[in-house]
Amino acid sequence: MTVGHLSGDRRPFDRGRRALAAVSVVALTASCAGGAVSAPDDDGGSGSGITDRCASYDGTEGITDTSITVGFSGALSGPFAATGAHLWGMQAYFDMVNAAGGVETADGRKRTIELIYKDDHYVASTAKANVQEMIDDKGVFAMLSVIGTSANMAIRPVLDRACVPGLFAGTGSPELGNPDFPWQINGALAPYSAEGLIYADYLSSNFPGGTIAVISQNDDYGRAKFQSLETGLEGSDTTIVEHVTFEVTDPDLSGQITTLAATDADVLVIFALGAQALQLINTVSTRTDWNPQLLTSLLSVGQLESLDPGAGDGLLTTGSIDVDDPANADLPGVADYLEWGAKAMARNKVELPLSASTGGWVVGDLFVQALEQAESLERASVMEAVRDFRPDTGSLIMVPGIVLETGPDDPYLVEGMAIARWNADAGTLDTVETIDLNGQVPYTPLT
Template sequence: MTAVRLSLTALASAFALIVTSCNVAMAQKTYDIGASDTEIKIGNIMPYSGPASAYGVIGKTEAAYFKMINAAGGIRGRKITFISYDDGYSPPKTVEQARKLVESDGVLLVFNSLGTATNAAIQKYMNEKKVPQLFVASGASKWNNPKEFPWTMGWQPSYQDEAHIYAKYIIKHRPDAKVAVLYQNDDFGKDYLKGLKDGFGDKASMIVAEESYETSEPTIDSHIVKLKATGADTFISIATPKFAAQAIKKAAEIAWKPLQFVSNVSASVGGVMQPSGFENTQDILSAAYLKDGADPQWNNDPEMMKFLAFLKKDYPDGNRLDGATAYGYAAAQTLVKVLEMCGDDLTRANVMKQAASLRGFTPDTLLPGITINTSPTDFAPIKQLQLMRFKGEKWELFGDIMSGDLSN
C-alpha cells in the first residue's frame, strides 16, 4: 500500500509540474527588437520641411495620440515610444532615416511614413530587413502587393480607385467634357494618372491635356496658363497641398472656370481651400473617406466628439479644419488596434499577421459606411470614398459610398 501511495503522490506531483509548465508557456511573452514588457518603439518619417511640409501635421497628431494612450496606461501596460524624423519629402533622406530607425533606434516597425516616392525608396530595404512598413501614408497601388512585399501595407484608399470614381462621374455627368490634368511628376502623380486613364477606358481621348510639374518648382502658374489655353472645360489637379492651392488661385486669377477636381490628399479645408480663398473654391469636387471637422453635421456625432475632445485636451495646437489632423488620428487609432490585437506576442511577424486580420474596424473619423478590412491577400485597408462638393466654407457630401472597382 505504501508503494502505491508513493506512486500516486509522485504521479500527482508530475502532473502538477506539467500543468505549471503549460501555464508558464501560455503566459510567456514574445518580443522582437523594439518591444519589451514596458515599451513599444514605433518609427515614423514625415516631411516636416520641404514642399510637402503641410503633411507634417499628421506626424504631430500621431505623436499627441500616442501620448494620450500612454497617459491612460499604454497598451497592456507598455508605453509607446514614437520616434519621428523629417525627410523633407526627399527619397535619399528617407532612406537615411529608415536605416537610422531600424539599425540604430531599433524600432519594432515603421508606421505611416508619408509619400509615394519616399516610401518606394525604402520598400525593398524594409522587406529585406523584415521590418513592418505599416499603414503607408500614400495611396499608391504598390502597397497592396503582399505576395512580393509581405512587410508593406497601405492604409488610405488607392489613388487609382479615387481616379476611377472621378472618371465614372465625368463620363456620366459630362460625356462631352474636355479634361485637362495637372500631375506631380513622380510615382504619386503617375499612379493617379494611370487610374484616370483606366477609369475613362475607351473614352480616354476625353483627356485633351496632361501637364506635369516638379516638386522643386517654386510655382506652377505657367502650367495652369498652358492648360487653360487647351480649351479644357474640366480640370483635375493631382497635386500635394502647396501646389493644389497654387493651381486654384492661378485658375481664378486668369478667369479659367472649368469644373475642377482636387485629389483627396489636397482636400483639406484648413490646409488648401481656406488658403486658396473660399471665393475661389466654390463647386470644386473631390472625394472623402474621413469626416470633415469643418462640417457641422458631425458636431453631435459621438465618435467625432471623441476626436474633438482629443484636440481640446491632448492636441490644442491641432486644427479641426485641417484634414491631416483627422487622418493622423484615424491612422494612429488603427495602429493601436493592431497592437492590442497582438497581445503579448509583439513580434514583427505577428504585427503583420494582425494588421492583415482587421475586420469591420471603424476609426472615429471615418465616414459612416466605410470600414477597414484586410486579409493575408488584401493589404488595402480602405477601399471606399464618397463624392463631395465645396460650398461656402465646407465640403458637402453627395451620392452614395462608392468603390473604385471598374467592373461595377
C-alpha cells in the first residue's frame, strides 16, 4: 500500500492568476440535497443539525495555526492507476497556494494545505480502510476526491459516523445527492443522471422520430445514465428500440454489438468507460455494416486518437477543454496548471499526460474557495459553504454557457454539458451544442 505526505515549493501566489478550477462541463459537481448544515455556535460548539447524530464531533481536527491536513484515497497502481491522477492535480494546486503562504480563512490567518494519500487499487474495501485510518490515526480535516462510486459508497458510513467532510468525490453517481447522507458531496463529474437527461434532450431535438440502441455497463454507472435517458425521452417520438448491458470484466463485447446492429437503429448510445468504450466503437466499425450515429460518455482526444483507422469519425461525446492542446495555452489558468502540474508529476515520478490530472486541479481550487467562503474554519461550516456554493467563475476554465451553483433545492454544482463531434482528420473535438439543466436535476434513487 502506498502511503505519502505531500507539500510543495513556496513562492508568491498571485490570486489574480488563480488557476484552472474546471476543465470541462463534466468537471465540477457538488451534491447533497436538503437543508443547510448548521455552523458552529459562537461558543465553539457544533450547533444543531447534522452534527447532532455524530458519534463524536471535533469540528477543527486537522487544523493547526499554520496548516490544514486533508486526505485522498484512489488507485495509484494497477490497471486503474490513471484514475488516481487526481492526486497530482490537487497537489499541484496546493503547491501553488502554499507557495504564497497558504489559504486565508475566516479567522484572518493563512494556512498551508497538507495532503496525505493512500493507494486503494480501486478496491472499495481498501478505500474504506484507508479512510478509516486517515481519520482515526492521521486526523484529517476532510477527505478530498475519493475515486469511484463503490469506494464512495463504502466510506459513506465512516464519514457519517465521524462527521468528516467527504468533499468533491471522484464519481458522478447521483447517489451522492442523497439527503440522508449529508457529509459527502459530488465533484469532478456531473451527475450521471444529468448526462442521461442531456443526451435525451439532444436526441429528441436532433433525431425526431429516430430509433435509439443503447449499451451500458451493468452497474450503478450504467444504470443511472440509462434510467435518466429513458426518463428524458418520455413523451418524445424518439424511441429506444434495444438496450443491452455488459460486465466490466467481459473481455469481448462483439455479441452485444451483433444484437444491437440487428435493430439498424439510427443512434447507438454507449455508456461505457475507457478501454471498453473504445472496444465497442472499433467493433461497430470492423465487424458490422451498421453505421449509426455514435453518442458516448466522455472520451478525450488522446483516447479517440487510439481508435482503429476509420472508426468513430463523427461520433458525439462530451466536450471539454484539452489543456494539452497548444491552442488553449493562453486561456486563463492553463499556464499555471501546466507549470505546477508538471512540477508535481516530475517530483513524484509520475508518467501521465498533464491532461490526466486536471480534475484534481479542479478539486483543489474548489476546496480553497470553500475554505474562503466558510463562515468559520470548522467542518460543519465548510459543509454549509459547499451546500450553498457559487464559486468564482472568473478563474474557471470550462465550456461556456454553464452555470455553477448549489443551493437547498439544487444538490449538484454542474448540471450542464457540451456535446462535441470528433473530427478524426483534424484530431479535434468540436462543440456542436451546450445544454444546461441548472437546478433541474433532483436526487432520484436508482431503480
